[in-house]
Amino acid sequence: MLNHSSFWRSLYRLIHIYAGIFIAPFILVAAITGLLYAITPQLEQAIYKDVLYVEPQDQTPYKLSQQIEAAKQVMPKSAQVIEVRPAPITDQTTRVIFSDPIHNFTSEAVFIDPFTLQAKGHLAVYGTSGVLPFRTMLDQLHSNLLLGKWGRFYSELAASWLAILTLTGLYNWWKRRQNLKIRQTQKNKLLRWHSTLGLVLFPLLLIIAITGLTWSEWAGDNIRVARQWLNWQTPTLATSLQTDNLPTVMHHEHHEMPHSENLNLNIVSSEFDSVLSIARAHGIDAAQIQIKPPTSGNQAWEVAEIQRKWPTQADSIAIDMEQHKVIDQLAFKDYSLVAKLTRWGVDAHIGILFGWINQLVLALYALALCIMIIYGYKAAFKNSNLKLMTTHFVGQSLFIWNRATGSQKLGLILASLVLGLSLPVFGFSILFTVFILAMRKYIPSKS
Numbered sequence: 001m002l003n004h005s006s007f008w009r010s011l012y013r014l015i016h017i018y019a020g021i022f023i024a025p026f027i028l029v030a031a032i033t034g035l036l037y038a039i040t041p042q043l044e045q046a047i048y049k050d051v052l053y054v055e056p057q058d059q060t061p062y063k064l065s066q067q068i069e070a071a072k073q074v075m076p077k078s079a080q081v082i083e084v085r086p087a088p089i090t091d092q093t094t095r096v097i098f099s100d101p102i103h104n105f106t107s108e109a110v111f112i113d114p115f116t117l118q119a120k121g122h123l124a125v126y127g128t129s130g131v132l133p134f135r136t137m138l139d140q141l142h143s144n145l146l147l148g149k150w151g152r153f154y155s156e157l158a159a160s161w162l163a164i165l166t167l168t169g170l171y172n173w174w175k176r177r178q179n180l181k182i183r184q185t186q187k188n189k190l191l192r193w194h195s196t197l198g199l200v201l202f203p204l205l206l207i208i209a210i211t212g213l214t215w216s217e218w219a220g221d222n223i224r225v226a227r228q229w230l231n232w233q234t235p236t237l238a239t240s241l242q243t244d245n246l247p248t249v250m251h252h253e254h255h256e257m258p259h260s261e262n263l264n265l266n267i268v269s270s271e272f273d274s275v276l277s278i279a280r281a282h283g284i285d286a287a288q289i290q291i292k293p294p295t296s297g298n299q300a301w302e303v304a305e306i307q308r309k310w311p312t313q314a315d316s317i318a319i320d321m322e323q324h325k326v327i328d329q330l331a332f333k334d335y336s337l338v339a340k341l342t343r344w345g346v347d348a349h350i351g352i353l354f355g356w357i358n359q360l361v362l363a364l365y366a367l368a369l370c371i372m373i374i375y376g377y378k379a380a381f382k383n384s385n386l387k388l389m390t391t392h393f394v395g396q397s398l399f400i401w402n403r404a405t406g407s408q409k410l411g412l413i414l415a416s417l418v419l420g421l422s423l424p425v426f427g428f429s430i431l432f433t434v435f436i437l438a439m440r441k442y443i444p445s446k447s
Contacts, residue, residue: 007408009175010400016168018393019161021380023429024373026158027165030212031373033142035366037135038351038359044135051111051121056090061114064094064276065269070117071096071110072269078102081293084272085130085306087114088287097125129308129352152217153425159212160219160426166205169198190379197372204365211349214342218424232338238328239300239318267293271301271321279303279317282326286313300327308347310354312340397437 045052061067064086071094072081079100087094093111100108109130111120126136137146144151173195198205213219227233275291286305293301304316314332319325332340347353351362380389401409420427 007400007404009171010396011412012168012171014393014396014400016165016172017380018389020165020373020376021386021389021393023157023161023165024376026154027162028370028373029145030142030155030158031366031369033138033145034208035363037138037142038362038366040135040138041351041359042356044132047134048123048132051123052093053091054087054093054113054115054120057115059115061087061090062117063273065271065273066117067094067112067114068096068269068272070119071098071112074110074119074122075108076100076103079108081267082107082295084291086276086289086291093120095125095130128306129350130306149217155212156216156219156423156425157429159209159216160423161429162212163206163209164426166198166202166209169195170202173199187379187382190375190382194372194375194379197368197375201365201368201372204361205369207345208349208365211345213423214346216425219422219426222422222424227338227342232336234339234342235330235335237302237304237316237318237330239294239302241298241300241320241322241327274324275301275303275319275321278319278324278326282317282329283331284315284317286315288313305332308343308352312343312347312353314343394437401437 062070064084067086068081068084072079075098079098081096082099083095083097085095085097094114095109095111097107097109099106105124107125108122109125110122112118113120123132124136125132126139131139140146143155145154176191177195214223271293272291279289279291284303284305286307288305288307289303290306291301291303300318300320302316302318305313307313312332316330317326318328320327332343335343344353348358349362351359354361384392404412416427416430420430
């Protein structure tokens with residue numbers, strides 16, 4: 001029998017070493033693709049500079065409605081405006097974003113020079129950040145390896161285990177720190193570098209893991225349910241013009257595709273001028289804003305600030321244009337602390353909260369994480385190989401389980417159930433591991 005302390009110490013060491021060996025490749029891929037994504041904003045601006053930038057003029061820019069009409073001239077008649085992002089500064093273009101089910105496209109942006117009304121080009125845009133095709137491709141590479149929904153299995157597996165490996169690594173370092181200093185073996189030197197990098201990265205490792213899980217395919221749904229149950233949601237603007245419809249609160253993070261219902265409302269471009277004027281008069285003063293026309297007759301216009309850099313400007317307003325009045329308004333300063341932390345955490349994760357400093361930190365983090373994984377592998381295989389490590393894993397797992405007390409087994413099963421239900425991909429990996437161990441225990445080897 002193992003006493004309480006020995007059982008958990010042996011278990012945490014087993015989890016960190018062997019889960020690290022088998023899961024680290026997924027984390028390594030996520031780190032490399034995340035590094036590529038973090039350093040692309042400036043590269044994207046260089047690639048698409050011809051459509052993003054204009055020559056600043058001394059003259060006053062044309063009205064927003066005129067810019068929208070210019071954009072309509074280069075799109076099919078069936079295309080509908082679903083969003084407009086006025087030029088935030090004098091050397092940038094205005095984005096007029098269209099959807100057209102007939103021609104099978106959504107979120108196609110036409111870039112208009114606000115001083116000449118020239119259409120500089122059009123590109124597909126994606127998500128609440130409005131990223132362009134090159135960065136969209138890297139985002140998909142990071143999140144699903146360009147394999148679609150089922151490719152998200154890899155990134156969720158990496159994020160789920162990253163948190164577990166970070167915490168068990170801290171525990172193992174605390175228990176072995178003196179031994180690593182006293183015994184100056186080559187393996188211990190590798191482990192010392194591995195541990196040192198882990199300690200330096202510890203806060204970032206947890207933040208990246210947690211924020212990564214918030215928009216994961218399966219764990220993300222559980223997180224949203226938990227936030228709703230705890231009343232930790234991000235508030236949503238009430239846009240219904242029906243008085244009997246109360247505002248609902250939902251949470252959509254990261255790259256969310258814009259709504260693209262059939263719009264047959266005959267929106268007049270001049271209404272955008274009026275909406276913008278009303279929004280500015282009611283405190284929507286950020287340079288970066290988006291204006292969304294209604295998608296149905298009982299829906300209001302939405303105007304939202306989209307400046308994600310610090311200090312965050314994310315106020316929003318809903319306007320009933322039939323009566324020219326504001327029906328709802330949200331101020332970011334009134335968000336709950338959890339909602340603010342969620343917003344900041346996600347923006348920091350994708351490298352936009354603190355601009356180039358944020359990108360530099362993420363790049364250094366990703367590189368250090370890759371180096372830490374390499375040191376961990378070199379230490380693990382210093383005097384071993386994959387076949388021997390696999391045999392040791394099976395043997396040590398069965399040894400710990402067979403010598404655990406009933407209460408220790410029950411505690412482990414309950415902890416695994418809670419984590420497995422909360423993090424389904426993590427739970428699946430645990431079930432797969434248990435299946436392999438059971439096969440090894442009950443089916444005799446042919447050796």
